[in-house]
Amino acid sequence: MMRTAADIRRMNSFAVVRAIHANGGASRRELVDITGLSFATVAAICTKLLELGVIAEVARKRAPAGRPTATLSLNPEHGFLLGVDIAETYVHVEAFDAALEPISSTQYDIDTHERSPDQVVERVKSAIAAERARHQGRALLGVGVSAPGQVDQVGGTSVFAPNWDWHDVPLRDMLADSVDAPLFLDNPLKSLAIAEMWAHPERRGQDFVVLNLGTGVGAGIAIGGRVVRGRMNSAGEWGHMVIVADGRACRCGSRGCVEAYVGAPGILQTLREAYPDSPLLHGDDQTATIAALAAAADDGDPAALDVIERTSHYLGIATASIVNLLNPDIVLLGSWVAELLGKHLLDRARTHLQAHALAVPMAAVAFELQHPRGNSVSLGSATFALEGYLDSVPDGTTDPETTPRRRTVG
Amino acid sequence: MMRTAADIRRMNSFAVVRAIHANGGASRRELVDITGLSFATVAAICTKLLELGVIAEVARKRAPAGRPTATLSLNPEHGFLLGVDIAETYVHVEAFDAALEPISSTQYDIDTHERSPDQVVERVKSAIAAERARHQGRALLGVGVSAPGQVDQVGGTSVFAPNWDWHDVPLRDMLADSVDAPLFLDNPLKSLAIAEMWAHPERRGQDFVVLNLGTGVGAGIAIGGRVVRGRMNSAGEWGHMVIVADGRACRCGSRGCVEAYVGAPGILQTLREAYPDSPLLHGDDQTATIAALAAAADDGDPAALDVIERTSHYLGIATASIVNLLNPDIVLLGSWVAELLGKHLLDRARTHLQAHALAVPMAAVAFELQHPRGNSVSLGSATFALEGYLDSVPDGTTDPETTPRRRTVG
Numbered sequence: 001m002m003r004t005a006a007d008i009r010r011m012n013s014f015a016v017v018r019a020i021h022a023n024g025g026a027s028r029r030e031l032v033d034i035t036g037l038s039f040a041t042v043a044a045i046c047t048k049l050l051e052l053g054v055i056a057e058v059a060r061k062r063a064p065a066g067r068p069t070a071t072l073s074l075n076p077e078h079g080f081l082l083g084v085d086i087a088e089t090y091v092h093v094e095a096f097d098a099a100l101e102p103i104s105s106t107q108y109d110i111d112t113h114e115r116s117p118d119q120v121v122e123r124v125k126s127a128i129a130a131e132r133a134r135h136q137g138r139a140l141l142g143v144g145v146s147a148p149g150q151v152d153q154v155g156g157t158s159v160f161a162p163n164w165d166w167h168d169v170p171l172r173d174m175l176a177d178s179v180d181a182p183l184f185l186d187n188p189l190k191s192l193a194i195a196e197m198w199a200h201p202e203r204r205g206q207d208f209v210v211l212n213l214g215t216g217v218g219a220g221i222a223i224g225g226r227v228v229r230g231r232m233n234s235a236g237e238w239g240h241m242v243i244v245a246d247g248r249a250c251r252c253g254s255r256g257c258v259e260a261y262v263g264a265p266g267i268l269q270t271l272r273e274a275y276p277d278s279p280l281l282h283g284d285d286q287t288a289t290i291a292a293l294a295a296a297a298d299d300g301d302p303a304a305l306d307v308i309e310r311t312s313h314y315l316g317i318a319t320a321s322i323v324n325l326l327n328p329d330i331v332l333l334g335s336w337v338a339e340l341l342g343k344h345l346l347d348r349a350r351t352h353l354q355a356h357a358l359a360v361p362m363a364a365v366a367f368e369l370q371h372p373r374g375n376s377v378s379l380g381s382a383t384f385a386l387e388g389y390l391d392s393v394p395d396g397t398t399d400p401e402t403t404p405r406r407r408t409v410g
Numbered sequence: 411m412m413r414t415a416a417d418i419r420r421m422n423s424f425a426v427v428r429a430i431h432a433n434g435g436a437s438r439r440e441l442v443d444i445t446g447l448s449f450a451t452v453a454a455i456c457t458k459l460l461e462l463g464v465i466a467e468v469a470r471k472r473a474p475a476g477r478p479t480a481t482l483s484l485n486p487e488h489g490f491l492l493g494v495d496i497a498e499t500y501v502h503v504e505a506f507d508a509a510l511e512p513i514s515s516t517q518y519d520i521d522t523h524e525r526s527p528d529q530v531v532e533r534v535k536s537a538i539a540a541e542r543a544r545h546q547g548r549a550l551l552g553v554g555v556s557a558p559g560q561v562d563q564v565g566g567t568s569v570f571a572p573n574w575d576w577h578d579v580p581l582r583d584m585l586a587d588s589v590d591a592p593l594f595l596d597n598p599l600k601s602l603a604i605a606e607m608w609a610h611p612e613r614r615g616q617d618f619v620v621l622n623l624g625t626g627v628g629a630g631i632a633i634g635g636r637v638v639r640g641r642m643n644s645a646g647e648w649g650h651m652v653i654v655a656d657g658r659a660c661r662c663g664s665r666g667c668v669e670a671y672v673g674a675p676g677i678l679q680t681l682r683e684a685y686p687d688s689p690l691l692h693g694d695d696q697t698a699t700i701a702a703l704a705a706a707a708d709d710g711d712p713a714a715l716d717v718i719e720r721t722s723h724y725l726g727i728a729t730a731s732i733v734n735l736l737n738p739d740i741v742l743l744g745s746w747v748a749e750l751l752g753k754h755l756l757d758r759a760r761t762h763l764q765a766h767a768l769a770v771p772m773a774a775v776a777f778e779l780q781h782p783r784g785n786s787v788s789l790g791s792a793t794f795a796l797e798g799y800l801d802s803v804p805d806g807t808t809d810p811e812t813t814p815r816r817r818t819v820g
Contacts, residue, residue, distance in 0.1 A: 160769065206641075207645075224633075224634070226634065228633060230774075231771075232737055232773075233737070234737045234774075236735065237735060237771070238734075240731075242730065242731055243653065245723075254730070254765065254766045317666075318652075320650075320664070321650075321731070325645065325732070325735070327647075328641065356664045360570060361640065361642060361647070364640075364642045365641075
């Protein structure tokens with residue numbers, strides 16, 4: 001889609017908020033330097049954000065020559081956001097202040113036999129209520145919710161969650177009566193990408209990929225400063241790219257998908273096939289088994305290292321495919337499997353990536369672990385809510401600048 | 411990369427030229443409706459284009475009530491462009507008028523033992539000279555050149571052409587003395603994408619992929635109205651995504667790549683492995699063998715149909731990977747293998763695509779043969795030259811509109 005003038009205004013507001021956030025406060029003049037926007041645009045946006053209380057003047061200092069300049073900061077007292085990560089194995093609800101700093105969180109496990117929409121929604125409502133109760137008296141600016149699988153973010157529907165066999169579940173409507181604030185639904189891939197973009201302003205000038213390594217696997221992709229959504233918001237299904245034609249059955253119905261090898265159940269399958277009596281196996285408990293695998297690898301256990309090497313092989317091949325196709329600046333490994341196993345997977349997978357990527361894109365790409373503050377999917381979901389909140393607020397600029405005049409720094 | 415104000419101006423000029431071209435002429439008022447730009451912006455761009463002679467007033471009619479309105483058309487007499495397609499097996503130089511209509515072309519084969527940079531450049535120079543001679547007296551506005559493999563379009567260098575083992579060949583400098591016009595170098599993937607965008611204005615609002623089926627295979631990708639280039643302009647290497655882990659050796663040095671199965675030499679290998687004595691085999695002559703395969707398939711030859719089915723299997727899987735990853739509006743099959751074999755491949759590949767794509771992106775995607783006018787890579791290369799020419803010309807708009815205010819139609 002082409003950018004509209006409204007898009008540009010929104011992006012400029014975001015750029016100012018992001019710059020203030022990333023720099024821990026800034027003067028209007030510094031914001032001009034950081035964002036590349038004109039002083040008039042920065043000033044108009046700041047005026048509106050001050051009126052709303054989203055930002056505050058925290059200090060005023062006299063420049064060596066001339067008028068005193070005010071330092072602007074995001075106002076942590078203004079209100080808070082909730083970011084909800086509905087994963088296959090847990091529900092994580094995290095509160096963030098308007099500066100997107102994590103404040104508190106509540107997490108409940110989801111049992112394998114409690115996966116109906118009603119059961120999961122009840123869990124989410126309980127966790128939201130717990131976080132609401134902790135922050136009584138503060139304004140709830142918005143709630144962002146990430147649900148696994150394919151999500152219609154406009155209609156607020158979980159179109160298809162393969163692990164739960166959910167079809168067309170109206171999640172936003174089901175949750176609406178538990179929150180008195182705008183609710184934004186999307187999936188973890190988009191949440192991871194937007195979280196990365198807000199946390200690292202330099203990402204706006206980069207093409208990047210966050211590989212989501214969990215029960216399901218996928219890719220949050222941003223190109224040219226925008227999250228790639230595709231026609232139906234289902235872009236990013238890297239987990240369902242085929243790497244082994246006619247290979248392992250995948251829960252999507254196809255065969256040989258990345259997810260069948262690199263998703264947590266795929267890793268369990270590799271372990272079970274190679275070492276059926278392994279003490280690392282905790283039945284179908286993915287979290288316990290992956291954690292046991294990580295602990296055993298720390299101790300140099302040969303079976304654990306073998307399973308990690310096999311997984312790295314597939315991860316490296318699948319990463320090479322996306323590196324060759326998109327030639328990105330950076331590919332990050334994120335989500336809970338990356339948190340538990342990432343340090344063992346990264347260098348091994350890079351070896352296989354190098355063997356399968358073309359020289360030019362390989363030389364250009366950084367391949368790293370994502371280091372989020374708090375739960376990155378919750379952070380990304382909260383970010384969507386903050387974007388929605390800022391979106392609801394007109395700013396004083398009538399003549400939107402299309403973009404930073406020069407590349408964003410800092 | 412973010413769009414700059416200059417980007418926006420350029421896009422608006424392109425939008426006007428495209429709209430005039432696609433509609434076979436239009437009034438300023440119609441251009442406002444088609445492009446979504448303001449009347450003032452359209453008028454300023456038209457004034458500049460008229461001064462330059464890129465467009466002309468071809469008719470003037472009186473509206474039912476009010477002032478006469480002029481119909482503007484691209485001016486075919488203004489000058490011409492050359493689009494050069496350097497492929498692994500031929501050099502094709504095509505002349506286009508400023509309305510991007512093909513006028514004439516010259517094609518030379520490249521023998522397998524004439525593949526040094528000097529030898530290929532001599533072929534290209536001869537073909538350019540032949541086309542130059544045909545259009546003496548007309549201004550040459552620019553030359554676009556597509557070279558296979560990875561190209562540094564800024565530096566004008568063929569960074570790596572795997573089939574020829576070219577490394578860092580300064581193609582633009584080597585060709586510069588044969589043309590007295592700006593020369594733009596890129597690769598066929600970007601040429602196919604830009605050709606598709608200019609030929610079909612509705613593509614600007616779509617995410618689309620043109621699969622380049624030739625000796626090498628790759629993907630021209632456009633997202634949000636822009637060609638995806640990646641960090642080093644090497645995006646689109648779909649041919650080097652792995653679909654068979656540890657499968658066939660690929661000329662890139664990896665194994666199991668799409669290209670090893672779907673590229674013309676891969677199809678020959680499939681034929682040779684299954685039917686080593688097949689009369690369809692014409693040694694290493696890819697064009698003759700693929701043409702023989704197509705003719706035999708027309709006659710219902712079981713061996714030919716079997717090879718096509720095997721190729722379709724891999725093509726369908728590899729298309730599913732890109733459909734799952736990007737959720738595009740449309741995937742097109744283009745280039746010479748698609749021209750020869752496309753009608754036999756398309757429906758068979760669609761069956762395998764359906765078996766491997768997720769339901770949501772599958773339902774959203776159109777999967778079709780590309781139907782270019784003339785050689786689509788030459789057209790795309792010429793389009794880069796036209797873009798460069800328009801780029802060299804300032805327009806009268808000081809306050810660029812960021813975008814069409816509504817979706818482009820027509």
